[in-house]
Amino acid sequence: MTTPAGRRPEGAPVGRRVFLGLLGLGAAGIVGGAALQERLTPLVAELQIRDPTGLIATLPVGQGFRFYSVTGAVPEATAAGYRLAVSGLVERPAEHTLTDLQAMPQTELVRDFQCVTGWRVPDVPWAGVPLSHLLDLAGPVDGATAVRLTSFDGEYTESLTLEQARRPDVLVALQMLGAPVTHDHGGPVRLYAAPMYGYKSIKWLNRIELTADVQPGYWEERGYDLDGWVGSTNGRDDDPTA
Amino acid sequence: MTRPPEAGLLRFSRAVRWVHGVAGVLVLVLIVSAAVLYNSELQVLVGHRPVVEAVHVWSGVALPVPVLLGLASRSVRADAAELDRFTARDWQWLRSRTRRDGAIAVGKFNAGQKLNGSLSAGGGAVLLMTGAVMWLPDLTPLSWRTGATLVHDWTALAFGLLVLGHLSHALRDPVAMLGIRTGRVPVSWARSEHAAWAEELAGPAPDRRD
Structure with a gap:
């Protein structure tokens, strides 16, 4: 027993409103986020170039390479041994x-x-x-x-x-x-x-x-498409790169 | 006093402690795997992207399970209701510069804990929703996936800060940690940190003669 039986907490259900409000914002972001990102990315890319600390590059926007590997540490090949x-x-x-x-x-x-x-x-x-x-x-x-x-x-x-x-x-x-x-x-x-x-x-x-x-x-x-043409495969519609 | 002081007050039931513990471990796994997926330097160190991705996705899928199971317990529902409700005293506490001096008698949870509770729950739900959109690409149009990625990234950043704040407050208060570990806290701690709650459970404080 942490509260006496039958007692209900007083006050307004602010927590519920915050919860539902965030869910609503999230849903709006799913539908409208792509358009927002299109405007945001060039702005942030501009800032990244001028940022000597590199901190902006760690933010979840912008135009940089992301490192992907499907294995653990990949052995390094030397120029002579390659x-x-x-x-x-x-x-x-x-x-x-x-x-x-x-x-x-x-x-x-x-x-x-x-x-x-x-x-x-x-x-x-x-x-x-x-x-x-x-x-x-x-x-x-x-x-x-x-x-x-x-x-x-x-x-x-x-x-x-x-x-x-x-x-x-x-x-x-x-x-x-x-x-x-x-x-x-x-x-x-x-x-x-x-x-x-x-x-x-x-x-x-x-x-x-x-x-x-x-x-x-x-x-x-x-599951990826055999022919990886940019813009017409994998269910995507990006601008072609060639 | 209705209880001997060494027994302390029951702050968190066994069900509440299990929900908090299991969800907490899942959140830590989610944060570590997210860091590897997101940060290139960590990804260079760890690699194995498909494995890390599977760990992240399935921990996310599992996260609502302890919470939903917990809602079957009356004590979990009671604590959730307590976190939900904001009184005039809560707003006063949030505005006060001297909120920690005990002048405003705090209930079972202070307003900061209540805010953290609803923001974490809402943020977690948004992460689940956007994660599902990214995970099941056939169900939604491409632009939704782009939007979901943007929302997921920024919400994760905010959620991570919230968890850091929660941990730093917890680590600064060993008695609070004792409470979530064993369920019980000394009455003296309860009287200074959660006076209104302590009074409800243990009666009015004995007169201090100082």
């Missing part, structure tokens, strides 16, 4: 070092990076070897219709049709944001598939395998 294997249905399987890749023709792109979970980073500079160049070097044999890409995190995989892989805006990226791709961004070598959602741009790339058909990658086995 190898990119090209294998499967090809005439000339190969293993490229980072120096090999750096000596190949490079393409530079400035494109937005759009994540399927909603965040977008505008105007990211990318540079690297077109994936089509590596495919030409290897020479796909008849019957090869797709590429399977593997990450040295030991878990992540991705796939593209051969036609998608040959697009000029699909890069084996060596540079990002004007510097070599850092480990956290998937370095030393990652994919950048410009017209597609971020999950297609596999990080820590170490194997390109030509296959007879498209093999669903890590997220595609978990």
